[in-house]
Amino acid sequence: MAGLSERLQAGEQAFSIEDCRKDFPALSQEINGHPLAWLDSGASSQVPATVIDTIAEYQRHDHANVHRGVHTLSHRATEAYEGARDSIAGFVNARSRREVLFTSGTTAAINLVAQSFCRPRLREGDQILVTHLEHHSNIVPWQLVCDQTGADLVACPIRASGELELERMLELMDGSTKMIAVAHVSNALGTVLPLTEIIAEAQRRNIPVLVDGAQAVPHMQVDVQALGCDFYAFSGHKMFGPTGIGVLYGKEAVLDAMPPWQGGGDMILEVRFDGTTYNELPYKFEAGTPNISGAIGLGAAVEYLRSVGMDRVRHHEQQLLEYMVDRLSGIEGMRLIGTAGNKASLQSFMLDDIHPHDLGTILDSQGVAIRTGHHCAMPVMEYYGVPGTARASLALYNNRADVDRLADALVKAKEMFA
């Protein structure tokens, strides 16, 4: 069976998105005697054959260090690495490839901004504004820089639905606010945040904004220019790429004014003991030999997503999410956590008083993989007064059968604990 990319290349436009499933080898296995229903893409997505093959081909034939050698393999590796950067720049509509920095992931991207952008600017009494629904990786880096500078971290509250108290968020922006960091999509609740309103007010007040896009990029078209944010961070392994690679988008003028975060090779123009001059963007922020195969794999993942089309992905996932919410709501004892009007790709829930961890084990015995626990969002769990939740998260390869399997397995979990 030809993969999606081949079908597209063959000019076959009328493919069903359901066919994408065949492009992901891991999905065709059995777990505990049942076909795998992978509903944990929010933690990490599976990888299409085209990404696996691209990485293998690179390792087999083209591997060398980048930006260094005059030999053929170094040239090939550099072309592939920089080609991936171009793909990604186009995918999120950056103005320039200089605005796309490779990092090890969203976490490293946010830490880079906290340390390089914020740390030199912050003074005692300054504030960094986040929201109550952030992932730990969009909380702790700011706490660290607050400890280093005496600045304060302020979190805008949320409502029971999982929506942000937007009016409060706008009120919290004042003269002391030096940075705003918000998720695009909440990893624990699925809420899509009102970025347009937040960024418009922030721009009016000249406050820089970082968006944590880890849970958005795999599920919807992201246009960093249209958003107008100063920084946008995301991870490869949640968008069908490998682990250990991610991206920090930053506005060129902002990145230009920032000092390097880490020093080393590749980020310099000239090193002398009486002073070193730094390389231009984006290399100023890519010290040391980068994750070349990871970047190339991420480039292949981006090409895959583009071949499917993000509008198609979004449409498919929205319909499937509605179906999943319906099916879950029909189970007696179900408590949905995260019921915002605008949600993407995932649903958190509790079933009766069964601990999420027990649910996870029982579902796994039936081949259904979900995430259980606090989802690295302990303040969200505290807000809802739960130790953790069960979370089913979708990607373009999921179908109604996966959702039906989830619902059936949950009914069986109820029997087990009856």
Add this chain to the structure above:
Amino acid sequence: MSTTFPEADDLRELYRELIIDHAKSPRHFGRIEEATHCAEGINPLCGDKLKLYFTVDEQDRICDARFEGSGCAISVASASLLTETVIGLETERALNFFAAMVNRLSGRPDEQPQNSEQVDEIDLGKLRALEGVKDYPSRVKCATLAWHALNSALRQNHKPATTE
């Protein structure tokens, strides 16, 4: 319960009736205000958080044990069974139970007991109901959490016990 699906038997090895019973109706649940020993157990992976309280008399005997907190069925049942087991035991004997539980559930002794013969001869009794976790590597920590907290409490460690 009826076996309505094939893996019910396997799962029943993990979720035995005794486990479900103790998870739903934990024994000795609560706190001891005047505890002589107490410690917290935290499993950061799944958010299990238990606090164990003990009253140890002058003869070094545990005369009361209670726990509070929240966790999955396995960790709550394990804590509940722990309290039933250790009340009446001398602390050294209770610590041998800790070593025996960690050894037999994880297969990796991370606490060399002072007297391994005494540990080996321990009859776990109804604690054997927890042995089903051996087939579920990610759940071993749930079953041993309360025991780590017991170890911490009786040895008067002041840092919360974790399973990490």
